[in-house]
Amino acid sequence: MDVRSRNNVVVTGRDDGPTVLLAHGFGCDQNLWRLVVPELAERYRVVLFDHTGAGRSDLSAWTAERYSTLDGYADDVLVLCRELDLRDVVLVGHSVSAMIAVLAANREPDRFAKLVLLTPSPRYLDDEDYRGGFSRADIDELLAALESNYLGWSATMAPVIMGNPERPELGEELTNSFCRTDPAIARVFARATFLSDNRADLAEVTVPTLVVQCARDAIAPPEVGQFTHERIPGSVLVTLDATGHCPQLSAPEATVGAITAFVDGP
Template identity: 65%
Template sequence: MRSLARNNVAVAGTGTRAMIFAHGFGCDQNMWRFVAPAFAHEFKTVLFDHVGAGRSDLSAYDRAKYSSLRGYAADVVEICKDLGLGKAVFVGHSVSSMIGVLAAAEAPDLFESLVLVGPSPRYIDDEGYIGGFSRQQIDELLEFLEANHLGWSAAMAPTIMGNADRPELAEELTNSFCRTDPEIAKHFARTTFLSDNRNDLARVTQPTLILQCTDDVIAPTCVGEFVQAHIPGSRLVVMKATGHCPNLSAPEETIEAIRSFVH
């Protein structure tokens, strides 16, 4: 049961089925507070913090293990096994979408289906592929983060969140970024933005829902379409929600999209 303390696992709900929620870069399980309770009457809901985030055990942070998203995926598999979960619904936001893809490919019996919110298998453009960023842009982003964690957080959060008419959302994301240990944030950012999981998409055998936001600068529509095209039998839903964090900006629409998929 080591994973339960390490990842600050919180279990609620009364259902016989399980739904596990995974947060994105610079966030923690609190980002699901408007969504997870809506499923607690029909699911056992599981929230957790990736190692290095929220109230996880920072002493468990291993730079070698977490230099790849597979290290985080291994934690997800361990959490599911420690809780005795089988055929769980995995809901992953942003980088956790690919963490879920890797976990489901490694331990398919543990997962009934996947919900990928704003997924991106590769952020950097490549020949025949548009990820949304050039290599130079990603390098500059990482250099900015290395030089000024707080400044990066304040500058990037409004861009990532979108919804400029609701500045309180960007402020919450900024504060979340700023609470993260700077050295861990820098390392996780490098792991995230330099990842390439395009070849892992075809390994997914579970029914998969892709939730694509409108005007998402981190994971543009063409990326969602790529994910849908490369996960066999997956379904793409383009939401009215804008930005990259519909779990905060449009929880009702997010809930309804997930609910229609899992029923």
């Protein structure tokens, strides 16, 4: 299957600029990048896509077996890069796609010039001295609620993930995005997301990396961003004065500023 059709690939921006590949998070699609794309497209060639099973991707290409772990998504990123002959790619991964980006870059480091990990979390579960932000009981309750009433879960969780209660339209947008996702696909992706542990993969990253976190994030607290930064050799950590887990929507100017300063820097 042609990757452009399978993953609803959209290419915009400058033909002569660096290639920036934007990978969205759980329950989302490429539309959540829309506030940062115009400015990025003035400087770079921007490649957008929907993960298999999300947005306007070809849902017939999704299988529970392939996408029960983040490895299937990382393989898709690499296939996309190969089929579009993308080289020296700046891969920007949001939320769970930050770890998908890490997996992809570790497999084919020569394909990527830089990584930008936006509100990453290598493990959501707390573990001894590691604080991921959730206990096992929290995750079990979250997954049980998602599996029993996905639409209700979406309406409850999306505003928590987005933060910014004084801007309810942001939470509503994320709720609507979640609700467009097939519940069966969302259940599998949620388990792959919230039960994954990619802490050991961080030390294997050899690509120059920027870690971007928000000062106030209920899903990935500052300790998680600090942990990610400390484990990736030579990485840079930027903390945005922003609230929520989706700064590309809640703080697009600051998000663009962090990305462009890193892409254009040494």
